[in-house]
Each structure stands twice: as C-alpha cells, then as structure tokens.
Amino acid sequence: xxxxxxxxxxxxxxxxxxxxxxxxxxxxxxxxxxxxxxxxxxxxxxxxxxxxxxxxxxxxxxxxxxxxxxxxxxxxxxxxxxxxxxxxxxxxxxxxxxxxxxxxxxxxxxxxxxxxxxxxxxxxxxxxxxxxxxxxxxxxxxxxxxxxxxxxxxxxxxxxxxxxxxxxxxxxxxxxxxxxxxxxxxxxxxxxxxxxxxxxxxxxxxxxxxxxxxxxxxxxxxxxxxxxxxxxxxxxxxxxxxxxxxxxxxxxxxxxxxxxxxxxxxxxxxxxxxxxxxxxxxxxxxxxxxxxxxxxxxxxxxxxxxxxxxxxxxxxxxxxxxxxxxxxxxxxxxxxxxxxxxxxxxxxxxxxxxxxxxxxxxxxxxxxxxxxxxxxxxxxxxxxxxxxxxxxxxxxxxxxxxxxxxxxxxxxxxxxxxxxxxxxxx
Amino acid sequence: xxxxxxxxxxxxxxxxxxxxxxxxxxxxxxxxxxxxxxxxxxxxxxxxxxxxxxxxxxxxxxxxxxxxxxxxxxxxxxxxxxxxxxxxxxxxxxxxxxxxxxxxxxxxxxxxxxxxxxxxxxxxxxxxxxxxxxxxxxxxxxxxxxxxxxxxxxxxxxxxxxxxxxxxxxxxxxxxxxxxxxxxxxxxxxxxxxxxxxxxxxxxxxx
Numbered sequence: 001x002x003x004x005x006x007x008x009x010x011x012x013x014x015x016x017x018x019x020x021x022x023x024x025x026x027x028x029x030x031x032x033x034x035x036x037x038x039x040x041x042x043x044x045x046x047x048x049x050x051x052x053x054x055x056x057x058x059x060x061x062x063x064x065x066x067x068x069x070x071x072x073x074x075x076x077x078x079x080x081x082x083x084x085x086x087x088x089x090x091x092x093x094x095x096x097x098x099x100x101x102x103x104x105x106x107x108x109x110x111x112x113x114x115x116x117x118x119x120x121x122x123x124x125x126x127x128x129x130x131x132x133x134x135x136x137x138x139x140x141x142x143x144x145x146x147x148x149x150x151x152x153x154x155x156x157x158x159x160x161x162x163x164x165x166x167x168x169x170x171x172x173x174x175x176x177x178x179x180x181x182x183x184x185x186x187x188x189x190x191x192x193x194x195x196x197x198x199x200x201x202x203x204x205x206x207x208x209x210x211x212x213x214x215x216x217x218x219x220x221x222x223x224x225x226x227x228x229x230x231x232x233x234x235x236x237x238x239x240x241x242x243x244x245x246x247x248x249x250x251x252x253x254x255x256x257x258x259x260x261x262x263x264x265x266x267x268x269x270x271x272x273x274x275x276x277x278x279x280x281x282x283x284x285x286x287x288x289x290x291x292x293x294x295x296x297x298x299x300x301x302x303x304x305x306x307x308x309x310x311x312x313x314x315x316x317x318x319x320x321x322x323x324x325x326x327x328x329x330x331x332x333x334x335x336x337x338x339x340x341x342x343x344x345x346x347x348x349x350x351x352x353x354x355x356x357x358x359x360x361x362x363x364x365x366x367x368x369x370x371x372x373x374x375x376x377x378x379x380x381x382x383x384x385x386x387x388x389x390x391x392x393x394x395x396x397x398x399x400x401x402x403x404x405x406x407x408x409x410x411x412x413x414x415x416x417x418x419x420x421x422x423x424x425x426x
Numbered sequence: 427x428x429x430x431x432x433x434x435x436x437x438x439x440x441x442x443x444x445x446x447x448x449x450x451x452x453x454x455x456x457x458x459x460x461x462x463x464x465x466x467x468x469x470x471x472x473x474x475x476x477x478x479x480x481x482x483x484x485x486x487x488x489x490x491x492x493x494x495x496x497x498x499x500x501x502x503x504x505x506x507x508x509x510x511x512x513x514x515x516x517x518x519x520x521x522x523x524x525x526x527x528x529x530x531x532x533x534x535x536x537x538x539x540x541x542x543x544x545x546x547x548x549x550x551x552x553x554x555x556x557x558x559x560x561x562x563x564x565x566x567x568x569x570x571x572x573x574x575x576x577x578x579x580x581x582x583x584x585x586x587x588x589x590x591x592x593x594x595x596x597x598x599x600x601x602x603x604x605x606x607x608x609x610x611x612x613x614x615x616x617x618x619x620x621x622x623x624x625x626x627x628x629x630x631x632x633x
Contacts, residue, residue: 009619012616014621014622015620016614016619016624016627018625018627078469088564090534090569091569093570095567096568101614128476129517129529132580132610164468166476167476167477168476169476169480170515172564172565184473185470185473186468186474186511247569247572248535248572253571253572254614257616271616289565321534327538331537339534342564
C-alpha cells in the first residue's frame, strides 16, 4: 500500500510558490521546456508519448487522452482544441486551483496537445464564476504570446496556435462537451445528438479535441518524463497521479494529489481527516455528485477508475463528497434532485420530466405524503432516464438517486412514516 | 419592462423585431468597442454572444431590452436571438437586479456545512436592500471553503452567520470583502504539496 506522502507530486508541487503564475518563475522551474522538447519531435511521436502514458481524461468520463487525440482526422481542414474549464460538477474544484496558481502549466499543455492533434485554434471555456482564474489565464496568455510560446510559428517549429479564454455565464450543462460547443458558438448550451462526435464534427462543424483542464495540465509532465515512465505511476488501468477534491463532512477539505490506486480510506481519513469527532461516514460520492454513492463498507476500495466502477460507482471528476451519519439521507437526495432539475436544459423529455417528478416525490416523502408505491415509482423513473437522453445530465441524477434508494430504502420509508405520524398528531 | 424568458408568453400581435438599425440605435462607444473586440476573437462572430451580453449587462445593470437592442445592433443579430441566450444562463440577468451580486452556494457540499442557514442569515440582513442581488446558487466550485459565497465575483468562505454583518458592511463601503476569508489568499490543502513554507497569497482588491 503506497503511503500518500510517497506519491510524487506532479501537478501540485510547490503550487503556492509566489509568482508561479508569472512566466519568469514558471520558466525558472523548467516551464516550457517540455514544449521545446515536444516541438523537436514529430506530432506522431508526441501522440505516441500520450498514448503510452495511459493518461485517462480527468473531467469525468475517463476516456484515454491519446486515443481521443488520434481520433481527429488528418488533413488541412480547420481543427480546434477546446479546453473544458467549466468545472461545474458539484464537489469539484481541482481545475480552479490549477488555473489560478499555475496557469502556464495549462497553456503549455494546450500548446503541446494542439501540436499532436494538428489544431491551430484553441479555446479555454471557463465557467463565468471563475473570474480570478480567468484573469490569471488571460494574464499568463499575454506573457506566453509575448514570449512566442503561443502565436505564429511557435519557437520556430512552424506550428501556430491562437488561444482564447472564453468565459461562460453559469450553466452546469455547459460542462457537457456538446452543450459546451453550442455555448461557445454563442447559443443556448443545449447538448447535441451524437454521432457525429466532436472529433469529427465539433466546434463550427470542424474536428474538435475537447479535454479537461487537469488532463491538459498533465501533458507537459508526460512529455518531460516520457509516456512509459509516467505509466509506471498509479495502477495498470489508471496511470499517474490525480488531484482529488474532497469536501463535505471532513476536517480538512481541499485538493490533494494522490497516486491512483491508493485506498479511498487513505484520502478520506488519512489526508482529509475524516468526519468530525464522534461522527462516522454514512455515505460518500467518489466522483462528484453524479456518481452513485458508496457507504462506509466501501472505504477500502482502491481509488482508481476500474476499482470504483467495479464497486458500482465511478471516479468521475475525482471529487469526493463525504456525508456523515448526522445527515438525513432525504436531505441529500432532495438537494441533488433539485439541482439537476434546475440545470436540465429541457430538451429531452425523460430528463426534463424525470428530474422534476423526482423532486416532487421526494418532497412528498419529506412531508409524509408518499404512498408505499412512491419509492418504487421513483426508482423506476431513474431507470427510465438512464440512456434515454441526448446527454448524461439526467443519468447524473438517476445514478446517485437510484443508489440512495437502493442503499437507504429503510431510511426513506422511516422518514415518510415519521413525517406522517407528526402530521397525524398535529 | 417585462421579464424575459421562454416561460413567458410572447406578444403574438407584434411583428418580430428585426436586426436593429445602426442609424436609430445609439450604442455607447465603449460598449461598442468591447463587443467588437470580442467578435474579432472568433471565426464566427456570434460566438461573442455571452461576452457581449456580459459587457452590455455591466453598462445597463441587467440584460434590459435596451441592452439587448444595442448588443444586437453591434453583433448584427436579432434581439430574439440574444434573448434566447440571455434567458439560458444564470449570470445573465433578465430582470432588474441590485448592483452588488451575492451568490451563496447552496449545493450539496456547502449545504452539508450550513449553507442554507448562511443564506437565510444574509437574506435577513440584506433582503430588503435594493443594492444587493442575493441568490442561492448552484455549486460554485469552492467546496473547500464551504459554506461560501461569491460577492461581486470574489469568493469568500468558510462563512458563519456571524460574518454576515461585516461582509455586507465591506460591500457597502466599497472595501475588499472579508480579506482574511478570501479564496485568493488560501494555500493548497495538500500538506505534501509545498516543499517549504510559502506566505499566504494577496487578497483580491488589496494589491
């Protein structure tokens, strides 16, 4: 068992060094050396480093980054790279810390990835609420342009890239890649039907590579270390390190960089200190609020993509939310359901109606007006959402709500009975 | 001035508005310059819809019919097109609001840490003041400082109901809001990240 302290820190190493956001300090620490190294290789060689690293997307779906790059068609058409910096999955705040404190790492990763993918235009779609972080990126970009790390004929390589920071305006759905593309085109952020997938037809109908901030920020490290060296970190199907955001009922919430595959308990108790004195873990979301919940029995599950999937949940965005035993499970379910109902764009019926009805049924349980059938109906509503919409927003409610009903059914029933008894007594 | 949005009935008696005529639609020069600069950044100028509406909202306080009209005029799109965009996003206001935004995150992590009580405390203290645009907001991506709020775009937390009076006083006085509680100042939580001790970062508005 790897102790968390032994995990090599790649992304968070000395992240609070004063001035790290400036080119001067970033370069003093070896910044943009990976870019020079990458530009001395062919794009195919860079791609093969990304593939051999085994890096899986850090935004939620966990798709192999190298494979994603290789899906882009070759040829001289307009191709785009979009960095998904919308980070709106509840519980997730890792990209925020990276962009705010080391914006050049992301920019360097974008330039390298664009070289491998053959794209000449990049956009960073950052959620509108992240003003401090967007300002940090804008300032860093200005320096990077002046130093010719971004722009025409970068470091004499012949590769050109423009990068624009695009600020969103507050909508969870814009973290979904096709909703993000519509939003970036200046429309309502409604998801699109897939296929065509963005790799073939994305932004402005051009082939588009979309990657999460942390994924792209890892690229310079991979080029520096070499893909095969990087792949030695972590476990076979989940290589490397990951910044985990942990919040909720823990003593030391925040971002921690771990080597993938360490026991989840090490993160929740070892690093974040666990729930406060006398409290126990009731349930936890391993990968943002869209992940099915796990319970205290699952604390020893290794924290990596495949182990969490095997345990019935997912690593998602790498955001752990801990709920202690003082919290009524109905409150958790209702909070989640209301969020997804508010954020549903309304395009697909199962999601639009399903999220609303789930809220209504949970409210009935809350006041003791639910019938014994309601839990059955609610569980079946979740099943009817999953896989039946253009995007996974509905699934993102159905999975955790379904898991809460399955794992805490008695508590939902007791909540309803108690509320009914109180009402009867009044 | 009616509120906008697709939940409200359209006036079917009226002809749909066309792209505003520049000759009869005065646009403040600074706003025009901002919108045009945004349009130039994209292969398709319509991509500038959100930044343009943000800029117009800054001038007009909200996406008023006048703000939409001026933006549409510069962007050469119909007002209805921009209406459809403005009504989709939480940060674009489709009704008049107070000029100081206070977004209190009430999503799962913050609410586990007392965000609903915090929101009520702020509402009780500021609710009637027309200067404030107080809203409970979806996850703002700062669960490490839960419960938290974004005050005129500055993240502060963790907040207790006892911080509310000072928070509102700072905003009213135009001071940097609760400097010691600003996210900007915080060091990373991971104790292994920094190999040596670093000072706290400067607060926003104090540089």
